Amino acid sequence: MSKPRLQLILSPAKTMCFDPCAVADKAGTSEAVGLQRVDELASVMAKQSKAQLKDCLGVSDAIASENYDRFQGWASAEPRQAVVAYSGFAYAKLDARTLTEDQLRVGQKRLLILSGMWGPVRPLDQIKPYRLEMACKKLAPPYNKLALYWRDLSTETLLEGYGSGDRVLVNVASDEYASAIDFAAVKKAGVRVVKVDFWQGGKKAPTVHLKHGRGLVARYVFTHDCDSLDALKGFDLEGYEYDGEHSSDDVMVFARESAPPKKKARTK
Template sequence: MLLVLSPAKALDFTPPETLAPLSAPQMSKDVAELAKVTRKLTARELKGLMSLSDNLAALAHERFQAFDPKSPDGLQAAFAFNGDVYMGLQARTLDASALEWAQDHVRILSGLYGVLRPMDVIQPYRLEMGSRVRTRRGSSLYDFWGDRIAKVLNEAAAGHADRTLVNVASGEYFGAVDRRALKLPVLTIRFLEEKDGEARIVSFFAKRARGLMARYAIDNRIDRVDGLKDFDLAGYSYQPSRSSGDEWTFARRQPVPAAA
C-alpha cells in the first residue's frame, strides 16, 4: 500500500531536534530541466501563474534564482512542508523506525520535484501543480510530468503485498498522475463534516485529515487498505453507506467534541 499526499505552500526549514536520514529526490534529471525554465520566470510572471501577492511572487522568484538542483543542501520534505496536511502528519515527532516505514509507504506529489519520499531533501520553492508553465514538453506542468509520475509510483509499490495507491492528495496534484500509465489500483479517500443534517467537504479540515490518515497508517504500520477502515482520529469514522469500492468516505459531526 502506498499513500500519496499533496505538498504545502507553507514551508519551515528549521532543522528537526533529532537527526533523521536523508535521501536524494529520485527525479533529479527532470527537476534540473524544469529548474532551467523556472529560473527564467520573472516575479511578474510567477505572480500571474499562481495568483500571488507582490511579496510572495518576489520570494518565489528569489528562491528559483537560488535553486541549485545539484546541491545536497536543504531539508527533508516531510519536515519542510508546513501546511494543514503536515499539521496532521506531525512528521517531526516520528521516531527512526516510523520514518523508515514512511519512506517506503508514503509519497508526496510536487510541482517541481514530481514525486518525493518523506526523507528526500528539498530546497525552498513554490510551484503549484496547476501552474501553466510552458516547457518543451507542453504548456503546463501536467504536460511536463506526463506519465513520469505514474511510472515512479508503479516502481514504489512494486514490492508491496497490497499494491493499492491510496489517494489522500488534492485533485490538483493527483491530476498529475497519468491513470493510463498507472498500473496500480487506486483508492480515493474523502472526509466530510456533518452539521445541521448536511455533510460536506471543508477544505481546511479535509487537508488536516489527510495528514492524520497518513500518520495513522504510519503509527499502526498499516500495509493493506482494509486496515484504514479503523481510522478514528479527530472524531472521524468510516461511512460504508457513503463509500464505494474505489472511494471511501470518513465523516464526523460538527462541532467536534473536545476529546476528539
C-alpha cells in the same frame, strides 16, 4: 525493509518550513528521482522576472520577490526532508516532527508526494524551498503542463514502490496533483485505486478540514504501518471513523459529527 502493498499519494503545500529536525535527520535523507528534470525546471524559473513570476504563480509582489530570490540562489539553497519542509494544513496534521525515526521510515516506503517542482517525492527526499503549483500554465512548453511533464516518472516511481500481493493506492491528493498519476496504467498493473473522502455533520467536510483529514490519514498510516484497506479502516483520529454505508469499491469515506474544539492559546 520489504516493499509495501499499500501506498498513498498526497499533494504538497504552499507554505514551507526549513527549520532543522533532529528526528528526521536521524531517520536519514534520500534523493528525489527526478533531479535532472528539477534542475531544468529551476533554470526555467530562474529566467523569469519578478513580474513574470507574479503573473505565473498568481501571487503578491512580496511572494513573487521571495521566489525570485529562491530561484536565483537555487544552486546554494539548503535542502530539507520533504515531509518536514511542507507545513500546510495537511502537514500540520501529519505533524512529522513528532514522529519517531521508525515511523518516518514507514512513511518513506508508503507515501509519495506529488510536487509541481520536484515531481514524485518520498518523505525523506531532500527538497529546496520553492513556489510552483502543478496547475501553473504560463510557462513555455513542456512546462506549461506540469502534470503531464511529471506523469511518466510519477507513475513509474509509484509502481516500482510496490511489493507483491493485493496492491492498493490510497489517494489523499487533490485532483490538481493526482493528475500527475496515470491511473489507467496503475489499474492495468493490477493496483486497486481508492480515493478517500471526509464527511462532517452528514455532508462533505469543509476544505480546511478535508486537508486536515488527508494529513491525519497519512499520519495514521505512518504510525500503524497500514498495509491493507482493512488496516486503514481502523483510522480514528480526531473523531473520524470508517463509514461503510457511504463507502464504495473505489471511495473510502471517514465521517464524524463535528470538528474537535480548537485548542486554547496559552496565557502567561
